[in-house]
Amino acid sequence: MTTVHVGLPAAVDGGVGASPQRPDGRLKVTGEFAFSSDLWADDMLWGATLRSPHPRARITALDIGPALRVPGVYAVLTHEDVPGAPLYGLEHVDQPVLAAREIRYQGEPIVIVAADHPETARRAARLVEVAYDVLDPVTELAAALDPAGPQVHADRPNLLRHVPIRRGDPHATAAVVVTGEYEVGMQDQAFLGPESGLAVPAEDGGIDLYIATQWLHVDQRQVAACLGLPPEKVRLTLSGVGGAFGAREDLSMQVHACMLALHTGRPVKMVYGREESFFGHVHRHPARLRYEHGADADGRLVYVKARILLDGGAYASSTGAVVANAATLGVGPYDVPNVVMDAYGLYTNNPPCGAMRGFGAVQACFAYESQMDKLAAALGLDPVEVRVRNALTTGDLMPTGQVVEGPAPVAELLRLVRERPPAPAVGDFLPGGTANTTRGEGVVRGVGFGIGIKNVCFSEGFDDFATARVRLELVGGRPAVLVHTAAAEVGQGLVTVQAQIVRTELGVEQVTIAPADTAVGSAGSSSASRQTYMTGGAVRAACQAIRTRLLERLGRAPSTTDNDKKVPFLALEEIAELLGEGAIEETVEWRHRPTHPLDPATGQGDAHVQYAFAAHRATVDVDLELGLVKVVEIVTAQDVGKAVNPGAVAGQIQGGTAQGLGLALMEEIQVVDGKVRNPSFTDYLLPTIMDMPPMSLDVLELADPHSPYGLRGVGEPPTISSTPAVVAAIRAATGAALTRVPVRPEHIVGV
Amino acid sequence: MDFLNPATWADALKMKAERPDAVPIAGGTDVMVELNFHRRRPPALLDLTRIGELSTWDLDGDTLRLGAGVSYARIMAELGEQLPGLAMAARTVGSPQIRNRGTVGGNLGSASPAGDAHPPLLAAGARVELASVRGTRLVPVDEFFTGPKRSVLAPDELIAAVLVRPAAGPEQFSKIGTRNAMVIAVSSFALALHPDRRAVGTGIGSAAPTPRRAAEAELFAAGQLPWDTLGALDPDVVRRFGELVAAAAAPIDDVRGTAAYRRHALAVMARRTLTWAWRDLCG
């Protein structure tokens, strides 16, 4: 063998850095795309769920007889019918598949029904007679934190996780001190495609489940355990996902549909309605945050002390990781020598909370950015200036002691959003929109800033990997590639990105992405802004392995400068010739650099893989008398390392910003005494096109030396800092304190 | 569930008499939500969309007869001159899809305290034409509502039309929502100046068990406005008008807003709309 220099293939259209059309784009905008709620099997039954109306109760009697007697009903199952483990969970196995005795949240499933018509199933479920001993719910965080108070779970304390972080001198003092207490309401992911799936019993006694989810393998593990089946008999295939944002990390109807299918021997479809969906998935943790910032006379931070309480609701879900994020990212993208941070996650009888875009970083960012504005005011400094003076940069230490490696352009992002030209003097329309509430009376302009930090990929020593199988073969005499992974396309554009990576790595334009399923190894979750990094990294590694195999066939050893762009790789014709010997397939399990656990006492440790940053400037018009807000413009700057697909990057930044705007102004699940008061899109308000302003984007591409193509996860950062920027702008216009999001008109007006 | 599909108004009235439990459906933008949320499972639906005359309007002397089935989109497009307050309210209803389907008859049928058509109809002094095989009766709109989602509509009756005098003066409608479009009113207010009668009409939405007028505010303003001179408004009169409108409300705290905010917002809307309308009247 001779060693030769071969680099990347010559560029083909639609590679990394281009914005080719999504393969599913046209179908989605024309309404033809098949979502999981469109699944169909000819002889299928429909499942329905009976849920508890009470947030805390004890079931004293259960009679399924009336439901069983309904014509058309094929099965009525309770906790006694769960074939395997009675409980499941992402981090802690604490959540019953079906409630046996204890009810811990409103909406907890108790009975499932299969019938030949969805309406029949629902009506039968309502006929089940349940007698409850209704108990007082634990709903206040302070009460939940009290060790002497009532416990949500008899066998475990309410304190799910406490993450303390200690850096420097805990008794440091400072010339200027500002304190604040903040509150974040319960946001919902509010995906448009409700929980749905189809379970089909298989001849081998196993089950095939077609499902909209974020992580097929973590579903498979939990479903198999609850069904008492080996994982290989529980086969999952991803079906069309109508949005996720974290809400599909936990199981919803997966085990239920499989139980009904195995019991009846018929395929069973379950689709939640909009109202049930609000009870069928976890939400963003509501939080109470108390902060004290100390700075010297120049505005340099001396210390931050913080206590963050996160309401985990009835079951753990991913609360532990959310708490760790809130703690480790809780002082923001600032260099702070002394930190005393305590973040707590608690069980309550409120709706269970778990993953949602931003994952613990959102709640903290609202508080620390509000504090930075307060500090600027106390010092008489410009809010951007105070941030710039404290901006984190490469080589600085996080409160965890972790060194910030790679680009950390915090100051640059802030300057970029500050230096954008001001918003137009007159917006598209005034606060109140078309509702004719003002002709300019009481309307005041305000501008606010926010910047945030987010970890990318899974942290704290988690064995985070993604698997990709890539097959290069001749199709009609031309090289073509098939990519097979279990990675969930949840709307973010992963299907597009996988093909782009293949085109760049192999120079082959024709790429097909096989349906994601559990026939290939785990890809990990489509969350934590990680999938382009991880599955993208795995696809790239598999392509590189294929390149090596091609060179071997050619009788050449791969060179060390394999990625040298100047030396072209094989031409398409050469590849075609080499494939005459047969297809080449490579499966790669790819990992990011390992992370490490946090010290349980000091919170020290290299817990995160990569940090990502975004900054926002929001300009708002506020009607001071009515408390109505129109966001006039948002400008943002984000470092994405490498924009693998610039169109998709812009989409993520715009969508994430909108979700943060929603939290600032309107999105809240209102919970009173453990009960959800607004489980509908009539009263859970999402921003409309009239609420989202025009945006301008600055996308930086400062490569991270450790990630594929230098990319940085993009999905979450825009959600994090848009909330505090919008609120800061409202404060600037009104002078109101606004310590809670969503901001309501009555908070602005003060009545 | 039976689906009754009359082709004529006479058939519709006959069917409603025979099946008083049948739920009329016009645009379906309330009915279908109730069905989809499993809040209601009526034994029968009575489809009114095939009855052409229901979705027409015409002017008879000084009375405009607005068929119950005329959509918000058409009110915006066709009646901005004659019924400016209602047209403004129509513009704030839902989204374009909802405005294409939703009707004033349906709004009245639902009788929600938050129905956006109600305040301008109250301010304009409209009457509702109710029909059954027994005959037809006219009910002043401020006597139509009897409670939250309740009205004087009898089980065998249908809403045929709304009778209203085209505006003789400026009308305004203003609505508070916590987002800038597609929102159910937190509270709303409609104002009509009737310079011909030197009268003022008002309508309050989403701030009492039913849509209602602010009668005292109407009388106060009618007496205080400088009709003769068409001169500038006295700020004290404007302020007092706002107070009286707020006082006429009986709001509650709910997911959409607090009672205190609703009252406060009504006063602001009353002041502003009076100011705008007076300015429009004076040219």
Ligand SMILES: Cc1cc2nc3c(=O)[nH]c(=O)nc-3n(C[C@H](O)[C@H](O)[C@H](O)COP(=O)(O)OP(=O)(O)OC[C@H]3O[C@@H](n4cnc5c(N)ncnc54)[C@H](O)[C@@H]3O)c2cc1C
């Ligand atoms: C997304 C969305 C947004 C909305 N936004 C608003 C809003 O901003 N403002 C607002 O006011 N409303 C809103 N609505 C509610 C609804 O659109 C209105 O109430 C509309 O006026 C209903 O008209 P419809 O023709 O669709 O009524 P339908 O749903 O067909 O009927 C409504 C009720 O009236 C009865 N009914 C209908 N016609 C007659 C008749 N001729 N005689 C007797 N009874 C009759 C029906 O039996 C039913 O009880 C919204 C609804 C949706 C789904």
